[in-house]
Amino acid sequence: MPNATDIPSFATTQLALLSAELTAELAETHLLLSSTGPAALARAGLAILNLALSSQRTGLGGKTVIELTLDAAFAPKGPRGSGGSKGNDGGQDLPEHGIRVGDIVAVSEQPAGAAKKKEKTGLKEKGVEGVVGKVGRERVEVVLGRGSGDGKEEERMNQNMTKLLNMTSSEMTPFISTLFGHSSPTPVPSDLSTMKIEWIDPSLNDSQKDAIRFALASREVALIHGPPGTGKTHTLIELILQMLKQGLRLLVCGPSNISVDNIVERLASHKVPMIRLGHPARLLPSVLNHSLDVLTRTSDAAEIVQDIRKEMDAKQASIRKTRNGREKRTIYNELRELRKEFREREKGCVEGLVRSSKVVLATLHGAGGFHLRNQEFDVVIVDEASQALEAQCWVPLLWLKASRLVLAGDHLQLPPTIKSLNSKESKAKKKEEKGKKDGEKEEGEGKVIKGMTLETTLFDRLLELHGPSIKRMLTTQYRMHETIMRFPSDELYEGKLVAAEAVKERLLTSLPYEVKETEDTKEPLVFWDTQGGDFPEKTEDEEIGKKAGKGMNLGESKSNELEAALVKLHVTNLVEAGLKPEDIAIVTPYNAQERFPGIELGSVDGFQGREKEAVVVSLVRSNAEHEVGFLGEKRRLNVAMTRPKRHLCVIGDSDTVGRGSPFLKRWMLFLEEHADLRYPNVSDVYVDDG
Numbered sequence: 232m233p234n235a236t237d238i239p240s241f242a243t244t245q246l247a248l249l250s251a252e253l254t255a256e257l258a259e260t261h262l263l264l265s266s267t268g269p270a271a272l273a274r275a276g277l278a279i280l281n282l283a284l285s286s287q288r289t290g291l292g293g294k295t296v297i298e299l300t301l302d303a304a305f306a307p308k309g310p311r312g313s314g315g316s317k318g319n320d321g322g323q324d325l326p327e328h329g330i331r332v333g334d335i336v337a338v339s340e341q342p343a344g345a346a347k348k349k350e351k352t353g354l355k356e357k358g359v360e361g362v363v364g365k366v367g368r369e370r371v372e373v374v375l376g377r378g379s380g381d382g383k384e385e386e387r388m389n390q391n392m393t394k395l396l397n398m399t400s401s402e403m404t405p406f407i408s409t410l411f412g413h414s415s416p417t418p419v420p421s422d423l424s425t426m427k428i429e430w431i432d433p434s435l436n437d438s439q440k441d442a443i444r445f446a447l448a449s450r451e452v453a454l455i456h457g458p459p460g461t462g463k464t465h466t467l468i469e470l471i472l473q474m475l476k477q478g479l480r481l482l483v484c485g486p487s488n489i490s491v492d493n494i495v496e497r498l499a500s501h502k503v504p505m506i507r508l509g510h511p512a513r514l515l516p517s518v519l520n521h522s523l524d525v526l527t528r529t530s531d532a533a534e535i536v537q538d539i540r541k542e543m544d545a546k547q548a549s550i551r552k553t554r555n556g557r558e559k560r561t562i563y564n565e566l567r568e569l570r571k572e573f574r575e576r577e578k579g580c581v582e583g584l585v586r587s588s589k590v591v592l593a594t595l596h597g598a599g600g601f602h603l604r605n606q607e608f609d610v611v612i613v614d615e616a617s618q619a620l621e622a623q624c625w626v627p628l629l630w631l632k633a634s635r636l637v638l639a640g641d642h643l644q645l646p647p648t649i650k651s652l653n654s655k656e657s658k659a660k661k662k663e664e665k666g667k668k669d670g671e672k673e674e675g676e677g678k679v680i681k682g683m684t685l686e687t688t689l690f691d692r693l694l695e696l697h698g699p700s701i702k703r704m705l706t707t708q709y710r711m712h713e714t715i716m717r718f719p720s721d722e723l724y725e726g727k728l729v730a731a732e733a734v735k736e737r738l739l740t741s742l743p744y745e746v747k748e749t750e751d752t753k754e755p756l757v758f759w760d761t762q763g764g765d766f767p768e769k770t771e772d773e774e775i776g777k778k779a780g781k782g783m784n785l786g787e788s789k790s791n792e793l794e795a796a797l798v799k800l801h802v803t804n805l806v807e808a809g810l811k812p813e814d815i816a817i818v819t820p821y822n823a824q825e826r827f828p829g830i831e832l833g834s835v836d837g838f839q840g841r842e843k844e845a846v847v848v849s850l851v852r853s854n855a856e857h858e859v860g861f862l863g864e865k866r867r868l869n870v871a872m873t874r875p876k877r878h879l880c881v882i883g884d885s886d887t888v889g890r891g892s893p894f895l896k897r898w899m900l901f902l903e904e905h906a907d908l909r910y911p912n913v914s915d916v917y918v919d920d921g
């Protein structure tokens with residue numbers, strides 16, 4: 232095939248890119264830890280200081296759980312004490328922090344006094360890693376260890392790519408060959424309407440049914456393309472149920488825990504027996520009953536294991552009663568045997584559970600854990616596949632002898648977040664080029680593929696290799712008013728999106744609670760055009776402390792004070808009309824914009840996969856040079872403009888933004904023609920502020 236991918240070159244490129252990414256990540260962490268020190272980290276909400284170990288216990292799945300509370304020695308003394316008031320059971324409230332359940336954290340000793348300076352960078356190297364299990368006012372619980380996906384994510388991806396690099400021709404299955412374009416997928420009959428299917432959810436729309444038929448008929452690979460609000464996960468659930476009816480064994484994965492839990496929750500309502508692998512502290516409480524850790528304690532098979540535990544407990548008690556040394560030794564020996572048996576039975580129980588399970592769910596990374604070693608699955612299904620690194624997708628594909636793959640995603644929304652994309656990646660390329668010149672390449676190693684980045688997902692690559700015939704697109708969307716949907720549909724989805732009857736004319740005024748009809752609430756699309764140079768942007772150096780704590784990038788950011796004032800004006804008008812603050816979101820490609828009580832404010836990247844009744848998008852950029860930076864990325868704009876259900880308000884300078892790219896130009900023209908257009912004066916913005 233003309234555009235087949237050379238596997239060694241692919242693997243070599245991935246390895247180089249992954250290594251550059253790791254370097255970038257480490258550099259960022261290092262910069263953060265070395266330049267900030269514990270106190271600054273704590274101020275940024277990224278660390279809690281002065282904690283003491285208050286208790287320790289064995290939690291779910293035999294994992295050690297430690298509980299940390301504020302060290303009494305640091306309790307504020309006297310009435311003027313600051314930093315934490317008395318909690319209800321006499322303990323001290325923790326200071327404000329941004330540590331959340333599911334976060335991976337390091338618990339380490341805090342350097343004291345003179346050691347402090349030297350220790351600045353020591354936070355990560357020292358101490359133990361764990362996952363935050365609970366966060367209370369006065370205490371934090373940490374479950375030690377990273378979870379059943381034992382091993383670091385980077386290591387596993389590297390292992391994968393190395394395995395690909397060294398793959399022999401006998402290991403190259405027809406399936407893998409298809410994924411690299413060395414052979415074409417088996418053609419699927421063009422007319423699938425004759426396929427007899429008893430739908431479990433008959434309310435599925437035609438494009439959803441079509442995608443399911445297509446995935447059922449495909450032999451090697453099928454892509455389900457789900458534009459915003461089109462029910463991609465809804466479709467996957469029916470597909471999973473249909474495949475189970477056919478007796479297939481399935482592994483269902485996603486790049487994040489939440490993407491997997493979302494499916495577990497929905498499958499649970501169909502009473503599907505399944506197993507969710509993963510660290511219990513990182514799973515949603517609602518899916519815990521399906522987790523391996525809980526099942527190994529509650530299933531029938533677990534009973535024998537528990538019997539031995541009881542026997543062990545009894546023996547342990549009898550040791551305490553015995554004074555005779557020889558008798559004691561005998562009991563110790565018996566106990567040792569019992570312990571061995573316990574471990575073996577527990578292992579057997581886990582294996583039995585996994586083996587008998589027709590659906591296993593895990594993150595892509597978790598699928599590489601030891602629980603699944605030597606397991607075989609008929610089909611691997613990956614949700615949110617356009618958010619996953621390709622090297623991640625290979626975890627289930629290389630080790631579990633899968634021969635059929637279904638990917639669901641939308642390559643026209645944001646790809647996975649990459650840190651090395653700009654500077655670091657080019658460094659890696661340079662290094663490779665240098666290697667080439669020096670003739671240093673090892674035997675068997677491939678060439679670096681130009682233009683490939685970690686942002687190129689498996690979904691993208693397969694589409695590029697085999698074309699649209701391996702994909703089916705969902706076309707009815709259940710989120711946006713027709714007017715909000717129009718531009719993204721025409722620009723990115725070949726004009727094929729159709730707004731479902733129930734949503735196509737939905738306005739803020741038809742919400743189930745009372746919202747007054749105003750010039751804002753009656754419009755699905757509003758554009759405040761700030762052109763003319765009166766609303767200029769500002770560049771700011773960002774401090775770490777300003778960040779909400781997660782996903783920080785240490786660079787400069789843009790802000791636009793007057794535009795922020797317009798956002799405030801618009802939001803205030805919506806709230807005064809009766810709209811609940813929690814139904815509004817402010818989305819901006821840049822970080823430094825003003826906050827409002829009760830209203831969510833976030834970057835576009837943080838809003839992917841979410842929706843709100845009303846969304847205000849502030850474009851920020853306004854300058855004489857017509858620079859648009861971040862806004863040049865279509866996929867980011869697509870995500871921004873497809874979050875709202877009933878009302879989208881865009882605030883921006885059409886003059887600057889419109890010159891950013893042809894796409895932006897068309898968007899500005901579209902807004903001029905179809906939005907309720909407003910040209911604000913600077914004085915409008917300051918009227919209310921006095």
Ligand SMILES: Nc1ncnc2c1ncn2[C@@H]1O[C@H](COP(=O)(O)OP(=O)(O)OP(=O)(O)O)[C@@H](O)[C@H]1O
Binds near residue numbers: 434439464465466709
């Ligand atoms: N056939 C259908 N009939 C009615 N409502 C549907 C149908 N399919 C999906 N929906 C609704 O559309 C919404 C989005 O569906 P779902 O949550 O499955 O989408 P998703 O794939 O997770 O999200 P997105 O489409 O944004 O990627 C849900 O509220 C769902 O109930």
